[in-house]
Amino acid sequence: xxxxxxxxxxxxxxxxxxxxxxxxxxxxxxxxxxxxxxxxxxxxxxxxxxxxxxxxxxxxxxxxxxxxxxxxxxxxxxxxxxxxxxxxxxxxxxxxxxxxxxxxxxxxxxxxxxxxxxxxxxxxxxxxxxxxxxxxxxxxxxxxxxxxxxxxxxxxxxxxxxxxxxxxxxxxxxxxxxxxxxxxxxxxxxxxxxxxxxxxxxxxxxxxxxxxxxxxxxxxxxxxxxxxxxxxxxxxxxxxxxxxxxxxxxxxxxxxxxxxxxxxxxxxxxxxxxxxxxxxxxxxxxxxxxxxxxxxxxxxxxxxxxxxxxxxxxxxxxxxxxxxxxxxxxxxxxxxxxx
Ligand code: NAD
Ligand code: WQD
Numbered sequence: 001x002x003x004x005x006x007x008x009x010x011x012x013x014x015x016x017x018x019x020x021x022x023x024x025x026x027x028x029x030x031x032x033x034x035x036x037x038x039x040x041x042x043x044x045x046x047x048x049x050x051x052x053x054x055x056x057x058x059x060x061x062x063x064x065x066x067x068x069x070x071x072x073x074x075x076x077x078x079x080x081x082x083x084x085x086x087x088x089x090x091x092x093x094x095x096x097x098x099x100x101x102x103x104x105x106x107x108x109x110x111x112x113x114x115x116x117x118x119x120x121x122x123x124x125x126x127x128x129x130x131x132x133x134x135x136x137x138x139x140x141x142x143x144x145x146x147x148x149x150x151x152x153x154x155x156x157x158x159x160x161x162x163x164x165x166x167x168x169x170x171x172x173x174x175x176x177x178x179x180x181x182x183x184x185x186x187x188x189x190x191x192x193x194x195x196x197x198x199x200x201x202x203x204x205x206x207x208x209x210x211x212x213x214x215x216x217x218x219x220x221x222x223x224x225x226x227x228x229x230x231x232x233x234x235x236x237x238x239x240x241x242x243x244x245x246x247x248x249x250x251x252x253x254x255x256x257x258x259x260x261x262x263x264x265x266x267x268x269x270x271x272x273x274x275x276x277x278x279x280x281x282x283x284x285x286x287x288x289x290x291x292x293x294x295x296x297x298x299x300x301x302x303x304x305x306x307x308x309x310x311x312x313x314x315x316x317x318x319x320x321x322x323x324x325x326x327x328x329x330x331x332x333x334x335x336x337x338x339x
Contacts, residue, residue: 004028004074008061008109009082010054011038013193014124014179017186017242018080019046019054025246029054030074032061033083037196039337045190061105067112078120078252079113080245081106084154087200088295091151102154103161110165119172120252122245125159127180127234127263127300128152136267139303140178140259148295166257173252180234180263180302182241184322185329192329193238194336202270203235203322207330210283217285219270221292226299232267234301237317237325247313263302264315273319280323 005022009015010031016038022029023046031054047053055074059066061083070076084102085091091098106123113119129152130138131145144160147153159176166172183203185192198214199205208214222229244262251258268276278285307313317325 002028002075003077004030004055006070006074006076006079007031007054007082008079009033009084009124011035011040011042011056012082014182014238014241015080015082016042016046016191017238018082018245020049020186020191021239021242021246023050023052023054030070030076031056032059032066032070034058034060037085039194041337042191049186049188049190061109062100064108064112067109068115071112071116071118076116076118078122078249079109079118080122081109082124084124086151088149088151089200091149091154095150098150098154099157102151103157106158107161110162114169119169121162121172122175122177122248122252123158123162125176125178126152126155127178127261127302129156129159129178130300132297134300136299137265137301137303138178138261140261140306163257166255170255173255174257175248175251176257176259177244177248178259178261179241180236180261182238183235183326184237184239184317185325186239187325187328189325189328189332192326192333194333202273203326206274206277206285207326209285209287210277210281210327211330211334213334215286217274217287218290219274219287220290220296222271222289223292224298226269228269228271230270231296232269232299232301234263234266235268235273235319235322236262236264236315237322240315240317244307244311244313247307247311250311260307260311261302261304262307262313262315263304265302265304267299267301268319276319277323280320281327283327
């Protein structure tokens with residue numbers, strides 16, 4: 001077997017799209033996922049798209065024996081680390097669970113990598129690490145800021161752990177990718193975002209209202225200091241984000257901590273997302289305006305020029321494509337991977 005990429009959390013939303021891009025670029029992929037937020041059906045879909053199957057090991061990143069075994073069995077050269085918990089509200093109710101999965105889990109993973117002599121890591125970080133008071137657009141030279149929930153704090157803590165790891169052992173090359181708001185789906189309509197229970201995030205909520213699984217969207221606040229009063233975010237297509245991981249593998253060729261924002265650089269308001277979704281899909285989208293959601297910031301978006309200048313990566317897919325692809329996935333799979 002040629003050298004392989006270990007993808008933790010590869011059965012999830014962003015991990016599955018990245019796996020498709022890796023396989024299509026000719027990489028061998030080994031996925032480690034405990035399926036706590038994923039469905040095995042995703043592997044059939046990945047195979048339908050690429051004609052290739054990743055190796056799948058059901059297991060937990062917090063289990064060092066599993067990690068040692070995986071790293072002994074397969075010639076891993078790079079780890080792309082997606083595995084973790086990501087629900088902001090839930091993180092406030094279950095902080096220990098979030099720190100255990102996201103922070104402790106990453107430490108256990110890095111310890112296993114160290115034992116195996118693998119020192120190339122790409123980590124899924126988040127724009128949330130810029131904190132509550134950073135000026136927009138967010139740029140990588142800003143310091144990490146004060147986060148407002150345990151999920152965000154866990155991402156910031158992991159960035160610190162990885163920075164210290166590199167300081168102690170400068171043979172490591174580590175990429176911290178700060179994602180903005182990924183939405184959309186593969187254009188085959190075969191894989192996409194499949195949240196369990198009622199979605200927390202805007203796009204899957206909209207898609208489930210449009211398909212009739214949910215009655216009405218609540219828009220959280222219309223009195224923000226933005227153009228139309230609703231919050232603005234930098235939504236990027238998940239396939240562009242997946243490609244960003246492949247492009248950032250080149251940064252691993254030099255040791256160091258390499259930080260990149262992955263976003264489009266364009267803010268879009270909640271209300272304009274709703275209107276554009278209606279126009280593109282011709283589906284009515286009932287909504288009402290409700291109170292603000294605690295912890296939401298008015299507006300943030302990326303300065304994504306570093307990724308463009310250094311990696312040659314730029315988000316290319318338009319908002320219309322993000323919506324079309326979401327809608328194709330949702331209408332072909334009204335119940336997600338549960339047929
Ligand atoms: P996801 O929940 O779809 O994928 C995460 C995957 O990790 C799931 O398949 C889950 O089963 C697996 N997993 C969780 N804990 C695990 C553990 N202890 N051991 C093994 N597997 C485990 O989430 P996603 O949207 O694909 O996000 C991937 C990564 O990107 C996460 O780290 C998330 O925090 C980060 N991120 C996501 C967003 C976003 O908006 N989706 C934004 C910024 C950062
Ligand atoms: C987007 C906008 C809401 C739902 C979160 C995390 C962040 C990152 C991405 C992982 C906001 C509004 C939403 C709804 C609404 N995740 N909204 N009605 O909050 O920007 O980011 O996910 O790292 O860390 O905080 O994304 O999709 O939840 O919300 O009006 O039912 O949509 O107020 O303005 P957010 P989101």
